[in-house]
Amino acid sequence: MTDAVDAFVAGFIVLSAVVGVVTYVTLLERKFAARMQSRIGPYRVGPHGLLQPIADALKLLMKEDIVPRLADRVVYNLAPIVFLIPGMLIFATIPFAPGLGVADLNIGILFFLAVSAMEIVGLFMAGWGSNNKYALLSAMRAVNQIISYDLPFIFTALVPVLLAGSLRLSDIATAQAGLWFVFYPVIGQLAFAAFIITTLAAENRVPFDILEAESELVAGFRVEYSGMKFALIQLGEYAHMVGTSFLGALLFLGAWAGPGPAWLGPVWFLLKAMGVFLLVTWVRWSFVRIRVDQILAISWKLLLPLSLLLLMATALVVVLRSGPGV
Amino acid sequence: MTGYLPVVIYLVLIVGFGVVSLLAARILRPSRPYPAKLDSYECGAETIGEAWVQFPVGFYLVALIFIVFDALAVFLFPWALSLRDFGLWAVGTMTIFLSILSLGWLYAYREGILEWK
Numbered sequence: 001m002t003d004a005v006d007a008f009v010a011g012f013i014v015l016s017a018v019v020g021v022v023t024y025v026t027l028l029e030r031k032f033a034a035r036m037q038s039r040i041g042p043y044r045v046g047p048h049g050l051l052q053p054i055a056d057a058l059k060l061l062m063k064e065d066i067v068p069r070l071a072d073r074v075v076y077n078l079a080p081i082v083f084l085i086p087g088m089l090i091f092a093t094i095p096f097a098p099g100l101g102v103a104d105l106n107i108g109i110l111f112f113l114a115v116s117a118m119e120i121v122g123l124f125m126a127g128w129g130s131n132n133k134y135a136l137l138s139a140m141r142a143v144n145q146i147i148s149y150d151l152p153f154i155f156t157a158l159v160p161v162l163l164a165g166s167l168r169l170s171d172i173a174t175a176q177a178g179l180w181f182v183f184y185p186v187i188g189q190l191a192f193a194a195f196i197i198t199t200l201a202a203e204n205r206v207p208f209d210i211l212e213a214e215s216e217l218v219a220g221f222r223v224e225y226s227g228m229k230f231a232l233i234q235l236g237e238y239a240h241m242v243g244t245s246f247l248g249a250l251l252f253l254g255a256w257a258g259p260g261p262a263w264l265g266p267v268w269f270l271l272k273a274m275g276v277f278l279l280v281t282w283v284r285w286s287f288v289r290i291r292v293d294q295i296l297a298i299s300w301k302l303l304l305p306l307s308l309l310l311l312m313a314t315a316l317v318v319v320l321r322s323g324p325g326v
Numbered sequence: 327m328t329g330y331l332p333v334v335i336y337l338v339l340i341v342g343f344g345v346v347s348l349l350a351a352r353i354l355r356p357s358r359p360y361p362a363k364l365d366s367y368e369c370g371a372e373t374i375g376e377a378w379v380q381f382p383v384g385f386y387l388v389a390l391i392f393i394v395f396d397a398l399a400v401f402l403f404p405w406a407l408s409l410r411d412f413g414l415w416a417v418g419t420m421t422i423f424l425s426i427l428s429l430g431w432l433y434a435y436r437e438g439i440l441e442w443k
Contacts, residue, residue: 006332011339061347061354062356065355065357068365070366070373071366081344084340084343092332092333105330131366136377147389158403162406218367224367232348293442300388312417315416319410
Protein backbone atom coordinates (compact mmCIF):
# COMPACT_ATOMS: atom_id res chain seq x y z
CA MET A 1 0.00 0.00 0.00
CA THR A 2 2.88 2.36 0.77
CA ASP A 3 4.08 1.77 -2.79
CA ALA A 4 0.82 3.13 -4.09
CA VAL A 5 1.02 6.16 -1.79
CA ASP A 6 4.61 6.82 -2.88
CA ALA A 7 3.58 6.50 -6.51
CA PHE A 8 0.65 8.85 -5.93
CA VAL A 9 2.91 11.48 -4.37
CA ALA A 10 5.53 11.10 -7.11
CA GLY A 11 2.89 11.24 -9.83
CA PHE A 12 1.29 14.30 -8.27
CA ILE A 13 4.61 16.15 -8.01
CA VAL A 14 5.62 15.30 -11.58
CA LEU A 15 2.21 16.25 -12.95
CA SER A 16 2.21 19.60 -11.14
CA ALA A 17 5.79 20.28 -12.26
CA VAL A 18 4.95 19.42 -15.85
CA VAL A 19 1.84 21.63 -15.87
CA GLY A 20 3.88 24.46 -14.33
CA VAL A 21 6.81 24.13 -16.70
CA VAL A 22 4.57 23.77 -19.75
CA THR A 23 2.55 26.85 -18.78
CA TYR A 24 5.71 28.91 -18.50
CA VAL A 25 7.23 27.46 -21.65
CA THR A 26 4.52 29.33 -23.57
CA LEU A 27 5.88 32.57 -22.09
CA LEU A 28 9.45 31.51 -22.89
CA GLU A 29 8.49 30.86 -26.50
CA ARG A 30 6.63 34.17 -26.82
CA LYS A 31 9.52 36.11 -25.30
CA PHE A 32 12.05 34.30 -27.47
CA ALA A 33 9.99 34.82 -30.63
CA ALA A 34 9.52 38.47 -29.75
CA ARG A 35 13.25 39.00 -29.28
CA MET A 36 13.94 37.33 -32.63
CA GLN A 37 11.65 39.90 -34.25
CA SER A 38 12.96 42.89 -32.26
CA ARG A 39 9.85 43.05 -30.13
CA ILE A 40 9.50 42.91 -26.35
CA GLY A 41 6.74 40.33 -26.08
CA PRO A 42 4.34 40.03 -23.12
CA TYR A 43 5.21 42.82 -20.70
CA ARG A 44 2.09 44.20 -19.04
CA VAL A 45 0.95 41.41 -16.69
CA GLY A 46 3.36 41.32 -13.78
CA PRO A 47 7.04 42.30 -13.94
CA HIS A 48 8.35 41.56 -17.44
CA GLY A 49 5.08 39.79 -18.21
CA LEU A 50 5.89 36.99 -15.78
CA LEU A 51 2.25 36.52 -14.76
CA GLN A 52 1.04 36.34 -18.36
CA PRO A 53 0.65 32.50 -18.46
CA ILE A 54 -1.46 32.59 -15.28
CA ALA A 55 -3.64 35.32 -16.73
CA ASP A 56 -4.02 33.28 -19.92
CA ALA A 57 -5.00 30.15 -17.98
CA LEU A 58 -7.57 32.06 -15.89
CA LYS A 59 -8.99 33.72 -18.98
CA LEU A 60 -9.43 30.38 -20.76
CA LEU A 61 -11.06 28.94 -17.62
CA MET A 62 -13.68 31.71 -17.62
CA LYS A 63 -14.38 31.68 -21.36
CA GLU A 64 -17.63 30.41 -22.78
CA ASP A 65 -17.35 26.94 -24.25
CA ILE A 66 -19.02 26.58 -27.63
CA VAL A 67 -19.97 23.20 -29.10
CA PRO A 68 -20.89 23.59 -32.77
CA ARG A 69 -24.35 22.32 -33.66
CA LEU A 70 -23.02 19.97 -36.36
CA ALA A 71 -20.27 18.46 -34.20
CA ASP A 72 -20.23 14.84 -33.08
CA ARG A 73 -20.65 15.74 -29.42
CA VAL A 74 -19.17 12.63 -27.79
CA VAL A 75 -16.02 12.59 -29.93
CA TYR A 76 -15.73 16.37 -29.77
CA ASN A 77 -15.91 16.49 -25.97
CA LEU A 78 -13.63 13.50 -25.37
CA ALA A 79 -10.90 14.64 -27.75
CA PRO A 80 -9.18 17.22 -25.47
CA ILE A 81 -8.66 14.68 -22.71
CA VAL A 82 -7.57 11.93 -25.11
CA PHE A 83 -5.15 14.43 -26.62
CA LEU A 84 -3.85 15.52 -23.21
CA ILE A 85 -3.07 11.99 -21.95
CA PRO A 86 -0.11 11.06 -24.22
CA GLY A 87 1.43 14.52 -23.91
CA MET A 88 1.52 14.16 -20.13
CA LEU A 89 2.12 10.42 -19.92
CA ILE A 90 5.44 10.55 -21.78
CA PHE A 91 6.94 12.14 -18.66
CA ALA A 92 6.20 8.94 -16.72
CA THR A 93 9.42 7.16 -17.67
CA ILE A 94 11.79 10.13 -17.75
CA PRO A 95 14.20 10.07 -14.80
CA PHE A 96 14.84 13.68 -13.79
CA ALA A 97 17.83 12.63 -11.67
CA PRO A 98 19.10 9.17 -10.63
CA GLY A 99 16.05 7.49 -9.09
CA LEU A 100 13.87 10.60 -9.36
CA GLY A 101 10.83 10.09 -11.55
CA VAL A 102 7.47 8.36 -11.72
CA ALA A 103 8.69 4.97 -12.92
CA ASP A 104 12.03 3.99 -14.43
CA LEU A 105 10.68 1.21 -16.66
CA ASN A 106 13.10 -1.30 -18.15
CA ILE A 107 11.56 -0.54 -21.57
CA GLY A 108 11.48 3.22 -20.91
CA ILE A 109 12.22 4.43 -24.41
CA LEU A 110 9.81 1.97 -26.04
CA PHE A 111 7.09 3.23 -23.68
CA PHE A 112 7.96 6.83 -24.51
CA LEU A 113 7.86 6.29 -28.28
CA ALA A 114 4.65 4.25 -28.14
CA VAL A 115 2.78 6.73 -25.94
CA SER A 116 4.12 9.71 -27.88
CA ALA A 117 2.70 8.31 -31.13
CA MET A 118 -0.75 7.96 -29.50
CA GLU A 119 -1.09 11.73 -29.69
CA ILE A 120 -2.49 11.33 -33.16
CA VAL A 121 -5.63 9.57 -31.85
CA GLY A 122 -6.77 12.59 -29.84
CA LEU A 123 -5.79 14.91 -32.66
CA PHE A 124 -7.85 13.02 -35.21
CA MET A 125 -10.79 12.79 -32.80
CA ALA A 126 -10.68 16.58 -32.46
CA GLY A 127 -10.53 17.07 -36.22
CA TRP A 128 -13.25 14.53 -37.01
CA GLY A 129 -15.56 15.44 -34.13
CA SER A 130 -15.58 19.12 -35.02
CA ASN A 131 -17.27 18.39 -38.37
CA ASN A 132 -15.50 21.38 -39.81
CA LYS A 133 -13.73 21.24 -43.14
CA TYR A 134 -10.64 23.05 -41.94
CA ALA A 135 -10.38 20.80 -38.91
CA LEU A 136 -10.76 17.59 -40.86
CA LEU A 137 -8.27 18.61 -43.55
CA SER A 138 -5.81 19.48 -40.82
CA ALA A 139 -6.34 16.16 -39.03
CA MET A 140 -5.84 14.21 -42.27
CA ARG A 141 -2.60 16.05 -42.96
CA ALA A 142 -1.50 15.45 -39.38
CA VAL A 143 -2.01 11.70 -39.55
CA ASN A 144 -0.17 11.56 -42.84
CA GLN A 145 2.76 13.56 -41.54
CA ILE A 146 3.08 11.96 -38.13
CA ILE A 147 3.09 8.39 -39.41
CA SER A 148 5.64 9.43 -42.03
CA TYR A 149 8.02 10.90 -39.47
CA ASP A 150 7.44 8.36 -36.73
CA LEU A 151 9.78 5.85 -38.36
CA PRO A 152 12.87 8.08 -38.69
CA PHE A 153 12.07 9.28 -35.16
CA ILE A 154 12.17 5.72 -33.81
CA PHE A 155 15.31 4.85 -35.76
CA THR A 156 17.27 7.89 -34.59
CA ALA A 157 16.10 7.37 -31.01
CA LEU A 158 17.48 3.83 -31.27
CA VAL A 159 21.00 5.07 -32.00
CA PRO A 160 21.66 6.07 -28.34
CA VAL A 161 20.00 2.79 -27.30
CA LEU A 162 22.58 0.88 -29.33
CA LEU A 163 25.42 2.95 -27.90
CA ALA A 164 24.21 2.45 -24.33
CA GLY A 165 22.97 -1.13 -24.76
CA SER A 166 19.79 -0.60 -22.74
CA LEU A 167 16.19 0.49 -23.22
CA ARG A 168 16.03 1.91 -19.70
CA LEU A 169 16.27 5.69 -19.87
CA SER A 170 18.37 6.04 -16.69
CA ASP A 171 20.91 3.55 -18.12
CA ILE A 172 21.14 5.60 -21.32
CA ALA A 173 21.78 8.69 -19.20
CA THR A 174 24.48 7.08 -17.06
CA ALA A 175 26.15 5.60 -20.16
CA GLN A 176 26.93 9.18 -21.19
CA ALA A 177 28.88 9.95 -18.02
CA GLY A 178 32.15 9.92 -20.01
CA LEU A 179 31.01 11.26 -23.35
CA TRP A 180 27.67 12.79 -24.30
CA PHE A 181 26.30 10.93 -27.29
CA VAL A 182 26.03 14.15 -29.29
CA PHE A 183 29.86 14.27 -29.18
CA TYR A 184 30.23 10.66 -30.31
CA PRO A 185 32.28 11.00 -33.52
CA VAL A 186 30.14 11.42 -36.67
CA ILE A 187 27.31 9.11 -35.52
CA GLY A 188 26.31 11.36 -32.63
CA GLN A 189 26.04 14.55 -34.65
CA LEU A 190 24.16 12.91 -37.55
CA ALA A 191 21.71 11.23 -35.18
CA PHE A 192 21.13 14.44 -33.23
CA ALA A 193 20.48 16.42 -36.44
CA ALA A 194 18.04 13.76 -37.65
CA PHE A 195 16.41 13.71 -34.21
CA ILE A 196 15.83 17.48 -34.30
CA ILE A 197 14.32 17.32 -37.81
CA THR A 198 11.98 14.47 -36.94
CA THR A 199 11.08 16.21 -33.68
CA LEU A 200 10.05 19.30 -35.60
CA ALA A 201 7.86 17.16 -37.83
CA ALA A 202 6.40 15.06 -35.03
CA GLU A 203 5.45 18.21 -33.14
CA ASN A 204 4.07 19.85 -36.28
CA ARG A 205 6.27 22.90 -35.97
CA VAL A 206 7.38 25.11 -38.80
CA PRO A 207 8.66 24.18 -41.40
CA PHE A 208 6.40 21.13 -41.03
CA ASP A 209 3.28 22.87 -39.75
CA ILE A 210 0.99 22.22 -42.73
CA LEU A 211 -1.68 20.95 -40.38
CA GLU A 212 -2.22 24.34 -38.82
CA ALA A 213 -1.05 26.49 -41.71
CA GLU A 214 -2.69 29.72 -40.55
CA SER A 215 -3.16 31.17 -44.02
CA GLU A 216 -5.03 28.08 -45.29
CA LEU A 217 -6.50 26.24 -42.34
CA VAL A 218 -6.85 28.96 -39.70
CA ALA A 219 -5.98 27.05 -36.52
CA GLY A 220 -6.16 23.56 -37.96
CA PHE A 221 -7.80 20.75 -36.00
CA ARG A 222 -8.56 22.95 -32.97
CA VAL A 223 -10.43 25.65 -34.89
CA GLU A 224 -13.80 24.84 -33.25
CA TYR A 225 -12.47 24.57 -29.70
CA SER A 226 -12.79 27.31 -27.13
CA GLY A 227 -12.43 27.81 -23.40
CA MET A 228 -10.95 25.08 -21.24
CA LYS A 229 -11.09 22.44 -24.00
CA PHE A 230 -8.85 24.64 -26.12
CA ALA A 231 -6.57 25.09 -23.10
CA LEU A 232 -6.27 21.32 -22.61
CA ILE A 233 -5.39 20.83 -26.29
CA GLN A 234 -2.72 23.53 -26.10
CA LEU A 235 -1.44 22.03 -22.84
CA GLY A 236 -1.21 18.58 -24.41
CA GLU A 237 0.62 19.91 -27.44
CA TYR A 238 3.16 21.91 -25.45
CA ALA A 239 3.62 19.05 -22.96
CA HIS A 240 4.40 16.78 -25.90
CA MET A 241 6.91 19.29 -27.16
CA VAL A 242 8.59 19.72 -23.77
CA GLY A 243 8.60 15.95 -23.22
CA THR A 244 10.32 15.38 -26.55
CA SER A 245 12.85 18.10 -25.64
CA PHE A 246 13.55 16.22 -22.41
CA LEU A 247 13.99 13.02 -24.41
CA GLY A 248 16.45 14.77 -26.75
CA ALA A 249 18.42 16.13 -23.78
CA LEU A 250 18.44 12.68 -22.23
CA LEU A 251 19.40 10.72 -25.35
CA PHE A 252 22.08 13.04 -26.68
CA LEU A 253 23.06 15.68 -24.12
CA GLY A 254 23.85 13.55 -21.09
CA ALA A 255 20.64 14.26 -19.14
CA TRP A 256 21.56 15.41 -15.61
CA ALA A 257 25.35 15.40 -16.16
CA GLY A 258 26.94 18.76 -15.42
CA PRO A 259 29.35 20.55 -13.13
CA GLY A 260 28.46 21.19 -9.51
CA PRO A 261 26.98 18.98 -6.78
CA ALA A 262 24.59 16.13 -7.59
CA TRP A 263 21.47 18.00 -6.50
CA LEU A 264 22.03 20.40 -9.41
CA GLY A 265 21.36 17.47 -11.79
CA PRO A 266 17.65 18.16 -12.39
CA VAL A 267 18.47 21.84 -12.99
CA TRP A 268 21.02 20.92 -15.65
CA PHE A 269 18.53 18.51 -17.19
CA LEU A 270 15.86 21.22 -17.32
CA LEU A 271 18.32 23.71 -18.83
CA LYS A 272 19.38 21.23 -21.52
CA ALA A 273 15.77 20.37 -22.33
CA MET A 274 14.97 24.07 -22.63
CA GLY A 275 18.00 24.39 -24.89
CA VAL A 276 16.57 21.75 -27.21
CA PHE A 277 13.18 23.47 -27.01
CA LEU A 278 14.70 26.83 -27.94
CA LEU A 279 16.56 25.20 -30.84
CA VAL A 280 13.22 23.99 -32.15
CA THR A 281 11.67 27.41 -31.55
CA TRP A 282 14.58 29.10 -33.33
CA VAL A 283 13.93 26.94 -36.40
CA ARG A 284 10.23 27.73 -36.10
CA TRP A 285 10.76 31.47 -36.35
CA SER A 286 13.43 31.28 -39.05
CA PHE A 287 12.07 29.08 -41.81
CA VAL A 288 9.10 29.07 -44.14
CA ARG A 289 6.53 26.33 -44.42
CA ILE A 290 7.19 23.61 -46.98
CA ARG A 291 4.64 21.79 -49.15
CA VAL A 292 2.99 18.50 -48.27
CA ASP A 293 4.66 16.57 -51.10
CA GLN A 294 8.05 17.95 -50.07
CA ILE A 295 7.41 16.94 -46.47
CA LEU A 296 6.56 13.39 -47.48
CA ALA A 297 9.49 13.18 -49.89
CA ILE A 298 11.96 14.29 -47.20
CA SER A 299 10.72 11.59 -44.87
CA TRP A 300 10.25 8.60 -47.19
CA LYS A 301 13.02 9.19 -49.71
CA LEU A 302 15.69 10.73 -47.52
CA LEU A 303 15.28 10.38 -43.78
CA LEU A 304 13.96 6.82 -43.69
CA PRO A 305 16.79 5.15 -45.67
CA LEU A 306 19.45 7.40 -44.14
CA SER A 307 18.35 6.81 -40.56
CA LEU A 308 18.29 3.05 -41.18
CA LEU A 309 21.80 3.21 -42.65
CA LEU A 310 22.94 5.23 -39.66
CA LEU A 311 21.42 2.66 -37.32
CA MET A 312 23.23 -0.20 -39.04
CA ALA A 313 26.50 1.75 -39.08
CA THR A 314 26.11 2.38 -35.34
CA ALA A 315 25.46 -1.31 -34.75
CA LEU A 316 28.63 -2.20 -36.66
CA VAL A 317 30.69 0.33 -34.69
CA VAL A 318 29.32 -0.88 -31.37
CA VAL A 319 30.00 -4.52 -32.22
CA LEU A 320 33.52 -3.87 -33.51
CA ARG A 321 34.43 -1.79 -30.47
CA SER A 322 33.08 -4.26 -27.94
CA GLY A 323 34.74 -7.21 -29.69
CA PRO A 324 32.99 -9.95 -31.69
CA GLY A 325 30.64 -12.07 -29.63
CA VAL A 326 29.39 -15.58 -30.38
CA MET B 327 4.33 -6.36 -14.93
CA THR B 328 5.80 -4.99 -11.71
CA GLY B 329 6.84 -1.37 -11.85
CA TYR B 330 3.78 -0.30 -13.85
CA LEU B 331 1.66 0.63 -10.83
CA PRO B 332 3.12 4.18 -10.67
CA VAL B 333 2.41 4.61 -14.38
CA VAL B 334 -1.21 3.60 -13.90
CA ILE B 335 -1.59 5.95 -10.92
CA TYR B 336 0.02 8.75 -12.92
CA LEU B 337 -2.40 8.06 -15.80
CA VAL B 338 -5.35 8.28 -13.40
CA LEU B 339 -3.99 11.60 -12.09
CA ILE B 340 -3.74 12.99 -15.64
CA VAL B 341 -7.32 12.01 -16.45
CA GLY B 342 -8.40 13.46 -13.10
CA PHE B 343 -6.62 16.72 -13.90
CA GLY B 344 -8.37 16.96 -17.28
CA VAL B 345 -11.82 16.14 -15.91
CA VAL B 346 -11.52 18.42 -12.87
CA SER B 347 -10.36 21.40 -14.94
CA LEU B 348 -13.23 20.89 -17.40
CA LEU B 349 -15.71 20.66 -14.51
CA ALA B 350 -14.26 23.77 -12.89
CA ALA B 351 -14.62 25.62 -16.18
CA ARG B 352 -18.22 24.41 -16.45
CA ILE B 353 -19.04 25.99 -13.08
CA LEU B 354 -17.16 29.23 -13.73
CA ARG B 355 -17.88 30.03 -17.35
CA PRO B 356 -20.92 31.79 -18.78
CA SER B 357 -23.16 29.96 -21.23
CA ARG B 358 -25.18 32.12 -23.60
CA PRO B 359 -25.46 30.22 -26.89
CA TYR B 360 -27.47 31.49 -29.84
CA PRO B 361 -27.77 29.94 -33.33
CA ALA B 362 -25.11 32.03 -35.07
CA LYS B 363 -22.61 31.19 -32.36
CA LEU B 364 -23.19 27.47 -32.79
CA ASP B 365 -22.57 27.48 -36.55
CA SER B 366 -19.47 25.78 -37.87
CA TYR B 367 -16.63 28.20 -38.40
CA GLU B 368 -16.10 28.99 -42.06
CA CYS B 369 -15.16 32.44 -43.32
CA GLY B 370 -18.46 33.93 -42.22
CA ALA B 371 -20.45 31.97 -44.77
CA GLU B 372 -22.65 29.00 -43.94
CA THR B 373 -21.02 25.61 -44.41
CA ILE B 374 -22.34 23.60 -47.34
CA GLY B 375 -22.78 19.94 -46.44
CA GLU B 376 -20.92 17.93 -43.89
CA ALA B 377 -17.16 17.87 -43.47
CA TRP B 378 -17.12 14.07 -43.24
CA VAL B 379 -15.80 13.18 -46.67
CA GLN B 380 -13.96 10.25 -48.19
CA PHE B 381 -10.20 10.26 -47.81
CA PRO B 382 -7.98 10.51 -50.88
CA VAL B 383 -6.41 7.13 -51.61
CA GLY B 384 -2.89 8.54 -51.16
CA PHE B 385 -3.36 8.46 -47.39
CA TYR B 386 -3.98 4.70 -47.46
CA LEU B 387 -0.85 4.07 -49.52
CA VAL B 388 1.30 5.98 -47.03
CA ALA B 389 -0.34 4.08 -44.18
CA LEU B 390 0.41 0.73 -45.88
CA ILE B 391 4.14 1.43 -46.25
CA PHE B 392 4.14 2.73 -42.70
CA ILE B 393 2.82 -0.56 -41.34
CA VAL B 394 5.59 -2.52 -43.08
CA PHE B 395 8.34 -0.42 -41.52
CA ASP B 396 6.56 -0.11 -38.19
CA ALA B 397 6.61 -3.90 -37.95
CA LEU B 398 10.34 -3.66 -38.62
CA ALA B 399 10.69 -1.18 -35.75
CA VAL B 400 9.12 -3.73 -33.38
CA PHE B 401 11.90 -6.19 -34.26
CA LEU B 402 14.59 -3.55 -33.85
CA PHE B 403 14.03 -3.09 -30.11
CA PRO B 404 14.94 -6.63 -28.92
CA TRP B 405 17.70 -6.67 -31.54
CA ALA B 406 19.19 -3.46 -30.12
CA LEU B 407 19.20 -4.99 -26.64
CA SER B 408 20.92 -8.25 -27.57
CA LEU B 409 23.37 -6.74 -30.05
CA ARG B 410 26.38 -6.98 -27.71
CA ASP B 411 25.65 -10.63 -26.92
CA PHE B 412 25.44 -11.78 -30.52
CA GLY B 413 27.98 -9.44 -32.12
CA LEU B 414 28.59 -9.51 -35.86
CA TRP B 415 26.11 -12.32 -36.34
CA ALA B 416 23.30 -10.01 -35.17
CA VAL B 417 24.45 -7.24 -37.49
CA GLY B 418 24.58 -9.67 -40.42
CA THR B 419 21.12 -11.07 -39.74
CA MET B 420 19.58 -7.63 -39.45
CA THR B 421 21.33 -6.51 -42.65
CA ILE B 422 19.79 -9.43 -44.56
CA PHE B 423 16.36 -8.69 -43.06
CA LEU B 424 16.69 -5.01 -43.95
CA SER B 425 17.80 -5.76 -47.52
CA ILE B 426 14.66 -7.84 -48.06
CA LEU B 427 12.53 -5.01 -46.68
CA SER B 428 14.31 -2.38 -48.72
CA LEU B 429 13.31 -4.31 -51.86
CA GLY B 430 9.74 -3.44 -50.86
CA TRP B 431 10.78 0.18 -50.37
CA LEU B 432 12.47 0.22 -53.82
CA TYR B 433 9.33 -1.26 -55.39
CA ALA B 434 7.17 1.43 -53.75
CA TYR B 435 9.63 4.08 -54.96
CA ARG B 436 9.56 2.82 -58.56
CA GLU B 437 5.79 2.49 -58.57
CA GLY B 438 5.59 6.14 -57.55
CA ILE B 439 3.77 5.48 -54.27
CA LEU B 440 6.17 7.79 -52.43
CA GLU B 441 5.15 10.67 -54.69
CA TRP B 442 2.30 12.74 -53.29
CA LYS B 443 -0.28 13.42 -56.00
